[in-house]
Amino acid sequence: MVWSFSDAGVVKVWSPSRLLSAGMSFFLHGGVCMAGRNSFAKLREAMSPESRERARGKAVALRQEMDLAELRNAMQLSQEELASSLHIGQASVAKMEKRTDMYVSTLRRFIEAMGGELDIVARFPDHAIHITTFSQIREDSSEKSTA
Secondary structure, eight states: OEEEEOTTOOEEEEOHHHHHHTTOOEEEETTEEEESOOOHHHHHHHSOHHHHHHHHHHHHHHHHOOOHHHHHHHTTOOHHHHHHHHTSOHHHHHHHHHOSOOOHHHHHHHHHHTTOOOOEEEEOSSOEEEEOHHHHHHHHHHHHHHO
8 A cells, every 4th residue: 555645634545456557656665565766855845845844843843752762762872771871681671661650760860871851841721830849859869868
């Protein structure tokens, strides 16, 4: 099957027999039927400016939302490297990446091991509040450990 998308967001599904009857060529690539061999640059050039802007906006949004495994991959870290930083086994990192619920402190350690900083923000319809309670707890515990 070949999927095509129009500027209006309409999705069309083309079967190989329909492509042949329409006089279109296709080839099988990894079990997927594809029409033609256009580069992405050629496809992008054929898009309207509005479609290109919508695609760019969607790409930006996708880069801002990642699960932990995607984030680790984006940071070019292996599970083994992250496990070494956290002083745990690779299997534990794999389990952490699959969890849907975990302690804030565990998530903070995971993010910090990748070189990041965890911020927690509560978003309301008319404003957003940066929650400082969790960072205050971390600062208090580090002060006690150095005293």
